[in-house]
Amino acid sequence: MNILERNGREADLKNLAKPGALARLSAGGFSIGIEAPLDNDWTLAGDQARRQAGRLPGEPDLLRHADLAQLADRLGFRALWVRDVPVYDPSFGDAAQVFEMFSYLGYLAGITRDILLGTAAVVLPIREPLLTLKSAATVQRLSRGRLLLGVASGDRPVEYPLFGRDFAGRGGNFREQVALLREGAPSRLPPGLEVLPRLDAPLPLLVAGLAQQTPGWIGEHMDGCLAYPGTPGDHARRAAAWRNVAGAKPYASFIHLDLAERADEPMQRWRFGFRGGREALADELRALRAAGVDHVGLHFRRNQRPLAETFHEIAEHVLPLFHTPSPAVTAAAEETCNA
Template sequence: MHPRFQRLLGSKGFSIGLELPLDNDWSSDGQRLRVAEGRPFGVPDLKQHSTLARLADQSGFRALWVRDVPVYDPHFGDAAQVFETFSYLGYLAGITDNIMLGTAAVVLPLRQAWLTLKSANSIDELSDGRLLLGVASGDRPMEYPLFGVDYDQRGEVFRETVELLRSQGEGRLPAGARLLPEREQSAPMLVAGLGQQSPDWIGQHMDGWLAYPGTPDEHRRRVGLWREVGGDKPYISFVHLDLAANPHAPMRRIHFGASTGRLALIDELQALREAGVQHIGLHLRRSERPVGEIIEEIAEHVLPKFH
């Protein structure tokens, strides 16, 4: 296991983070605000993003996860956190101190490989070794012609870029040339999905797996498959959460997550841990309550149960 995961998972081997954007634009109030401001569906309100990112850091969440969505596609209806992934991570590195910074996940075929390496090394240096580099082959066909990439070749490009990132370009630069900044230890790489590769290749070349959201039973099955190819490498996933004001509110399953009070949330997180999940990123865009309130409640009542 990459040593950086010890910082992420802690002594209990399980931790909780947050998936950006830190907005509830998919809630009923969020939708009304979005319509009033003329934003398309899936484009969040980012006015409080820096305040909430600092709050997450100060409250003890272990990671902030950002996605890589180069072009807003109305058919998908999700602009993620709007800002370009590495640019935003550089900003987050400057306004936070402890929280780890993860990508979930950088679409490698849409990026020039050497610049991806330089960007990752830059963020890792600027954040004092807090980068978790999630990577993927992508799934939005509209983007590939815009970037001059053959959609059907994305698996091959993904594999070649991973190999460059792994080697840090060693042996590929002209004599005397260096790609700066150089890192003695590369950030761990985690894959979302399979990147158009075989499970065996993924288990051999990746440091962890970013799994799609699911129930504890679904994760138990997936964890078993991951252990066959990835051994003890971390298994990480996400939960879409609408946290009720009533802590005793029962759990109601929603798409990719749950609407629930905090007591049932604690039970759900415990079940996920028992299923083999080692880190959960909470996605709060469906939350009917203000995001800051939820961050504070989870920090006070939930994180101490697991961190």
């Protein structure tokens, strides 16, 4: 067996032995991921580079996105999250990761092995339901079960007329699309027709916001929560409300981080995140875990240091404080070593 065959077999064993994506998200009680785009274009240096390159405000540099995604995968970050922004709107000034979301996830599925791939979140009411189902099933199959499907009703009214959708009726549309994602296509198609690929397993659905629904409906029909960034105190209240309607289903959120070079640099909090050293980051993550948060995605567009350097520091000094290898992954590694 040559080295390429052996590496491929090891990856196959790891994936076959793993639990589902939702269980992996909060395995060990808490996990840390990354939110795309993988660029620090919201810094002064990043904005200067953007102007020189002729990119729009909020349009990141994507030259190293693949290398950085693979690095995050190798270093052990639990999930990589992408957003659904179909049309650039200068009033928002944010193009997200630029690429069409499901196409991008298919690409990421092919260049990564282990990291979960999440949407934060698909705006269901502006999408064609059967194509959304087909796209999600495709990514789930290509990634070998690593998809986490975050869903939402959307908050940009300008998009709805462009897609011929009714903004006021987005709540009802959202419920109908969730039912389709749950039940699959057979009940919606004439006899003999089918949407392929078939789902290998139920799609894990995590909701951003309330999506125009009641808390009770959300708690019953969703598998997890994607909460807006906030302080540990904010999350303690929100997580308690989520647990009240959803029980132990995962609760995830995000931090806009600028990781300082000094390990002990104290926290300077801002809206949606903070600047501080790795000790402040570890303290904040402990506080979020205590508040009931199961997963945190780190957003680096404000980060002033090179992202590869930052990823390495967090992987070396912070991830080991929170991540423990799951029994399934350990068993797969042992089986590979004994082969």
